[in-house]
Amino acid sequence: MSILVLDAEALYRELLRGVQQLCTADTKLAGITSGGAWLVERLQRDLNLPGKPGVISSAMHRDDFAKRGLSNSAQTQLPFDVNGAHVLILDDVLYTGRTLRAVLNELYDYGRPASVKLAVLVDRGGRELPVQPDFAAARVTLGEGQSLALARSPEGVFSFDVKAR
Amino acid sequence: MLYKRNPQLNKNGELIHLLSTEGLPKDILTHILDTATNFVSVSDREVKKVPLLRGKSVFNLFFENSTRTRTTFEIAATRLSADVINLDIARSSASKGESLLDTIANLSAMAADMFVVRHSESGAPYLIAQHVAPHVHVINAGDGRHAHPTQGLLDMYTIRHYKKDFANLTVAIVGDVLHSRVARSDIHALTTLGCAEVRVVGPKTLVPSDMAQMGVRVCHTLEEGIKGCDVVIMLRLQNERMSGALLPSSHEFFKSFGLTPEKLQLAKSDAIVMHPGPINRGVEIDSAVVDGKQSVILPQVTFGIAVRMAVMSIVAGNEA
Numbered sequence: 001m002s003i004l005v006l007d008a009e010a011l012y013r014e015l016l017r018g019v020q021q022l023c024t025a026d027t028k029l030a031g032i033t034s035g036g037a038w039l040v041e042r043l044q045r046d047l048n049l050p051g052k053p054g055v056i057s058s059a060m061h062r063d064d065f066a067k068r069g070l071s072n073s074a075q076t077q078l079p080f081d082v083n084g085a086h087v088l089i090l091d092d093v094l095y096t097g098r099t100l101r102a103v104l105n106e107l108y109d110y111g112r113p114a115s116v117k118l119a120v121l122v123d124r125g126g127r128e129l130p131v132q133p134d135f136a137a138a139r140v141t142l143g144e145g146q147s148l149a150l151a152r153s154p155e156g157v158f159s160f161d162v163k164a165r
Numbered sequence: 166m167l168y169k170r171n172p173q174l175n176k177n178g179e180l181i182h183l184l185s186t187e188g189l190p191k192d193i194l195t196h197i198l199d200t201a202t203n204f205v206s207v208s209d210r211e212v213k214k215v216p217l218l219r220g221k222s223v224f225n226l227f228f229e230n231s232t233r234t235r236t237t238f239e240i241a242a243t244r245l246s247a248d249v250i251n252l253d254i255a256r257s258s259a260s261k262g263e264s265l266l267d268t269i270a271n272l273s274a275m276a277a278d279m280f281v282v283r284h285s286e287s288g289a290p291y292l293i294a295q296h297v298a299p300h301v302h303v304i305n306a307g308d309g310r311h312a313h314p315t316q317g318l319l320d321m322y323t324i325r326h327y328k329k330d331f332a333n334l335t336v337a338i339v340g341d342v343l344h345s346r347v348a349r350s351d352i353h354a355l356t357t358l359g360c361a362e363v364r365v366v367g368p369k370t371l372v373p374s375d376m377a378q379m380g381v382r383v384c385h386t387l388e389e390g391i392k393g394c395d396v397v398i399m400l401r402l403q404n405e406r407m408s409g410a411l412l413p414s415s416h417e418f419f420k421s422f423g424l425t426p427e428k429l430q431l432a433k434s435d436a437i438v439m440h441p442g443p444i445n446r447g448v449e450i451d452s453a454v455v456d457g458k459q460s461v462i463l464p465q466v467t468f469g470i471a472v473r474m475a476v477m478s479i480v481a482g483n484e485a
Contacts, residue, residue, distance in 0.1 A: 057203075057204065060207075060216070061215070062205075065217055065482055066481075066482065067481065069179070069482025069483055070217070070478050070479055070482050075203045075206060076206075082211075105216075108212070109211065109212040109214075110210055110211055110212075111208045111211050
């Protein structure tokens with residue numbers, strides 16, 4: 001079996017290009033904790049957008065709460081009015097689509113957006129819900145036994161962790 | 166000696182009931198406080214509700230009167246989308262002679278998922294926790310003189326909110342420590358969280374000297390007790406629990422141990438003043454202190470909702 005090599009920095013540059021195409025003047029960025037939040041932090045800088053990007057957590061709406069309990073992730077902070085906003089959600093990895101379902105519910109707790117789009121670094125397949133990204137920098141196929149998550153070094157360099165579950 | 170595991174934790178060391186702050190490891194206390202931080206902002210949302218306890222039934226069982234605690238538990242449960250059933254037990258089954266465990270068995274047959282229990286007998290929530298089904302959780306909302314863990318935790322949340330860290334803090338707990346389950350819950354939590362110095366302050370009849378065994382400093386004058394401290398927790402003078410001549414009069418108590426603006430000056434200039442409520446103005450605390458800028462008594466109430474949401478959602482996510 002070949003070892004999967006994902007160059008997260010190269011994929012980030014690809015994501016930046018894709019996000020530039022998806023963004024309009026009034027697009028608001030919101031990253032899903034924690035990988036997506038790192039992405040928007042850097043995108044906001046690289047795109048010269050004013051203010052702070054949004055951070056959105058799936059914790060309050062997860063469907064595996066009864067099994068996993070409450071995760072201790074960072075909390076949602078949306079520094080813009082969600083009502084009528086064009087929101088671009090970012091995440092590191094799109095897998096089953098369950099996180100995104102929870103995040104959409106979370107977003108609606110703050111108001112009714114005009115539109116919501118999704119851009120991710122990696123789409124790893126394996127969807128269990130009808131969710132598709134508007135942009136994915138890479139598409140890979142990973143087995144159920146493998147987990148994939150973005151990591152960030154203290155210097156802010158991205159890399160991917162592929163691990164056996 | 167037979168080893169018995171902490172009845173609040175499952176075999177993985179996860180919190181399944183909240184009965185007391187005593188014996189809870191530091192990481193669980195910190196996890197509750199961190200989780201509460203997430204819930205504080207729920208009341209700022211357009212939709213002030215999250216669905217973590219959707220479809221669950223929370224029974225508020227108050228065998229003893231309470232307004233604030235019952236109400237904040239009810240708000241916390243409804244913000245988590247649970248169905249809340251309030252039972253005024255003091256006026257129903259118990260007065261007809263039903264035993265505590267029979268009451269619980271009957272309510273369990275009505276598909277209860279969580280019991281929030283207040284009882285005048287110390288240990289009642291513990292007894293209930295031992296007899297409920299594995300998926301049912303028990304939260305102690307105050308039992309006798311024993312414990313009031315959610316009050317203890319919201320006090321810790323309040324202290325951490327204003328003072329950030331426990332390591333260099335001096336906390337004074339003043340008044341009727343003898344009858345206070347709040348004091349006991351605070352002392353255990355403060356000790357576990359690494360508070361530098363905890364003082365208990367009051368007359369010898371209300372602050373027994375053997376309390377020093379809990380790792381606290383016992384002070385019998387208010388001046389000694391609050392000098393240089395960062396946090397002053399005033400306790401209510403519990404007339405309903407007072408028997409025998411423990412105090413000459415409440416007026417006398419105020420003269421020696423009532424917190425006035427003048428006496429508060431002995432504490433650090435940025436010290437905060439807390440009180441679990443209900444306050445008795447002019448009995449243990451002067452009105453000017455209650456309404457003063459060092460008072461955080463009302464923020465305590467607000468934080469109490471988030472802390473109770475945190476406790477409920479954490480125990481609900483863990484199986485026995």
